[in-house]
Amino acid sequence: MEERIVANESRLPFRALPAAALRGRGPVQLARGAAITGAGTLAAVRLIRELRPAAILGTGGYVCVPLFLAARACGVPTLVYLPDVVPGLAVKLLSRLATLTAVNVADALPHLGLRLGHPRARVTGYPVRRELFGQDRARCRRAFGLEDAALPVVLVYGGSRGARSVNLAIAALLPDLLECCAIIHVCGREGDLSRLQSAAEHLPVHLQMRYKLYTYLEQGEQAMSAAFGAADLAICRSGASTLAELPAAGLPAVLVPYPYVHQDENADYLVRHGAAVKVADATLLGAGRPNAGTLFREVVRLLDDKPGRQRMAEQSRALARPDAAQSLAGALLSLAARSGG
Numbered sequence: 001m002e003e004r005i006v007a008n009e010s011r012l013p014f015r016a017l018p019a020a021a022l023r024g025r026g027p028v029q030l031a032r033g034a035a036i037t038g039a040g041t042l043a044a045v046r047l048i049r050e051l052r053p054a055a056i057l058g059t060g061g062y063v064c065v066p067l068f069l070a071a072r073a074c075g076v077p078t079l080v081y082l083p084d085v086v087p088g089l090a091v092k093l094l095s096r097l098a099t100l101t102a103v104n105v106a107d108a109l110p111h112l113g114l115r116l117g118h119p120r121a122r123v124t125g126y127p128v129r130r131e132l133f134g135q136d137r138a139r140c141r142r143a144f145g146l147e148d149a150a151l152p153v154v155l156v157y158g159g160s161r162g163a164r165s166v167n168l169a170i171a172a173l174l175p176d177l178l179e180c181c182a183i184i185h186v187c188g189r190e191g192d193l194s195r196l197q198s199a200a201e202h203l204p205v206h207l208q209m210r211y212k213l214y215t216y217l218e219q220g221e222q223a224m225s226a227a228f229g230a231a232d233l234a235i236c237r238s239g240a241s242t243l244a245e246l247p248a249a250g251l252p253a254v255l256v257p258y259p260y261v262h263q264d265e266n267a268d269y270l271v272r273h274g275a276a277v278k279v280a281d282a283t284l285l286g287a288g289r290p291n292a293g294t295l296f297r298e299v300v301r302l303l304d305d306k307p308g309r310q311r312m313a314e315q316s317r318a319l320a321r322p323d324a325a326q327s328l329a330g331a332l333l334s335l336a337a338r339s340g341g
Contacts, residue, residue, distance in 0.1 A: 002014070015047060017040045017043050017044055017047070017063070017066055017067060018036050018037075018039045018040035019036065019037065019040045019062055019064075019065065019066055020032065020033040020036035020037060020040075020062065021033050021062050022034065022037060022062060022065065022089075022090075022093075037062075037065055037066055037069075039066075040065075040066030040067075041069045041070050041073075042070075043066070044066045044067045044069070044070030044071070045073060045074060047070075048070055048071060048074045048076055054076075054335075054336035054337075054339050055076065055077050055079065055333075055335040055336040055339060056068070056071050056076055056077070056078045056079070057078075057079050057080075057332050058078060058079070058080045058081070058094055058098070059080075059081050059083070060080065060081070060082060060083075060087070060088065060090055060091040060094065061088075061090050061091075062090045064080070064090065064094055065090060065093060065094065068080070068094050068097040068098065069097065071097075072097055075339075076339065077099040077100070077335040077336075077338060077339050078097065078098045078099050078100070078335075079098060079099065079101075079102060079331055079332050079335055080094040080095055080098040080100075080101050080102070081101075081102045081103075081104075081124070081328060082095070082101065082102070082103045082104065082108050082112070083104045083240030083241070083243070084104070084108065084240045084243075084262060084265070084266055085104075085105060085107050085108050085111070085243075085262070085265040085266050085268075085269050086108070086262035086265045087108065087111055087112060091112075092111075092112065095112045095113075095114075098120075099120070099335060100120055100121075100122060100331060101114060101121050101122070102121075102122040102123070102124045102328055103121070103122070103123055103124070104124070104125060104126045104240065104243055104244065104324075105123065105125075105269060106123045107269055109121055109123075122327070122331050124321070124324055124327040124328040124331060125244060125323065125327060125328075126240065126241065126243055126244030126321070126324050127324045127325035127328060128241070128244045128245055128324070129225055130322075131223075131225040132225050132228055132229075132245060132248035132249050133248050133249075133320070133322055135225070135226070135228065135229025135230075135249065136229065137229055137230065140226045140227070140228075140229035140230035141153065141230045143226050143230070144184055144212050144222060144226070144227070144230055145212070146182050146184075146210075146212070148182070151181060151182050151210070152180070152181045152182070152232040152233065152303050153181065153183070153184060153230050153231045153232050153233075154177070154181045154182070154183050154184070154231060154233050154234070154235060154299065154303075155183075155184045155227050155228065155230070155231035155233070155234045155235070155236075155251070156170055156184070156185045156186065156187075156234070156235045156236070157185075157186040157224075157227070157234070157235075157236050158186070158187070158188050158236060158237055159237065159239065160188060160189060160216055161188045161189060161190045162187050162188015162189065162190045162192055163236075163237050163256070163258070164190065164192065165256070165281050165284060166235065166236075166237070166256055166284070167185075167187050167192040167196060168192070168195070169284040169285050169290070169293070169295055170183070170196070170235075171192075171195055171196050171199040172199075172285055172290035173285075173290050173291060173295065173296055174199050174200060174203060174207075174211065175203060175207070176290070176291045177296070177299065178203065178207040178210045178211060179207070180300060180303055180304075181210070181232075181233075181299075181303055182210040182211070182212070183210065183211050183212065184214075184227050184230060184231065185211065185212065185213045185214070186214050186215070186216065186217055186224070186227065187213065187214070187215055188215060188216070189215050189216060193213070193215050196213055197213065200213065228248075228249035228251055229249065231249075231251055232251075232252075232303075232309065233251070233253065233254065233299070233302055233309065234246060234251050234254070235253070235254045235256065235295070235299065236253060236254075236255065236256070237255070237256060237257065237258050238255040238256070238257045238258075238263040238264070238266040238267035238270070238278075239258075239263060239266065240266065242255065242266065242270070243266055243269065243319075244320070244321065244324065246270065246275065246276070246316055247275065247316045247317060247318075247319040247320035247321075248320050248322070250313045250314070250316055250317035250320070251313065251316060252275060252276060252302065252309055252313050252316055253270070253276040253277075254276070254277055254278075254279055254295065254298050254299055254302070255267040255270065255271070255277070255278050255279070256278075256279050256280075256281055256284065256295070257278065257280075257281065258281070259280075259281050259282070264278075270316070270319075273315055273316075273318075273319055274311070274312060274315040275312055275315045275316035275319060276312070276316070277298050277302070279294045279295050279298055283295075
């Protein structure tokens with residue numbers, strides 16, 4: 001997947017290395033993972049000798065382990081970046097190997113055994129697209145055909161693959177939600193489009209006009225950044241990017257953490273700073289009527305409380321780091337300069 005994305009979106013060269021998880025369900029998987037990692041480390045040593053990098057940036061995951069092991073053996077400084085609040089096992093290992101560790105938010109440092117001001121730690125923020133800052137709301141709404149200024153707009157999204165439980169909850173709640181807001185719904189490419197289209201087709205025409213459904217938003221007038229600019233409230237998962245994208249847009253949110261990874265801690269960070277509320281995935285819909293569930297209650301409460309929503313937007317915007325890309329690049333360049341690159 002990475003090779004295809006790099007080829008489609010840039011002219012950067014792509015070089016793959018053997019890599020595997022360093023844990024498994026038994027000794028055979030563990031031994032296999034160790035052997036692949038060893039082969040990847042030898043391949044990374046050859047690659048480093050060929051390219052002679054002044055510094056290396058890694059963004060986590062077991063794919064970086066062979067490269068960081070090789071970099072240490074070759075004396076090349078490394079920077080690992082943690083976008084989430086809580087690191088996975090690979091990032092914890094990489095942080096021990098790395099010359100410098102950068103994090104999105106300071107709350108992540110204790111999880112890595114570091115503290116604010118530690119010489120091996122930097123808090124850089126999370127780089128996001130510049131167009132997320134300072135959007136023209138009226139222009140963004142016109143791009144989606146939502147020109148009724150009195151009607152609040154809710155943005156629902158779950159990444160390029162979507163969020164199945166959130167999509168199903170929205171399908172069940174469409175008749176109720178569209179009575180009080182318009183919805184821009186980016187449902188992802190995992191097969192929920194037809195179900196959502198069917199739910200929308202059974203709505204009265206005036207409600208259908210308020211529902212804008214997409215699998216994915218490409219660049220152009222109807223870009224994801226424009227969807228952020230058009231919205232008054234977001235409903236989304238709480239992956240690492242939400243820690244930066246929501247503050248950049250000054251957008252309050254109802255966060256539904258994916259229950260099988262460390263998204264709760266990301267959500268808790270925004271909730272603690274007054275920028276979001278959190279709803280558990282298992283409680284989205286009520287046991288009887290869908291609108292008896294937590295999601296509908298929280299969304300309606302926030303839509304009815306415009307002053308409270310504005311306070312959340314201000315508190316979200318206060319967390320933004322417009323200089324994150326420059327800060328992260330500066331940390332990497334300082335390592336390169338230190339090595340003579």
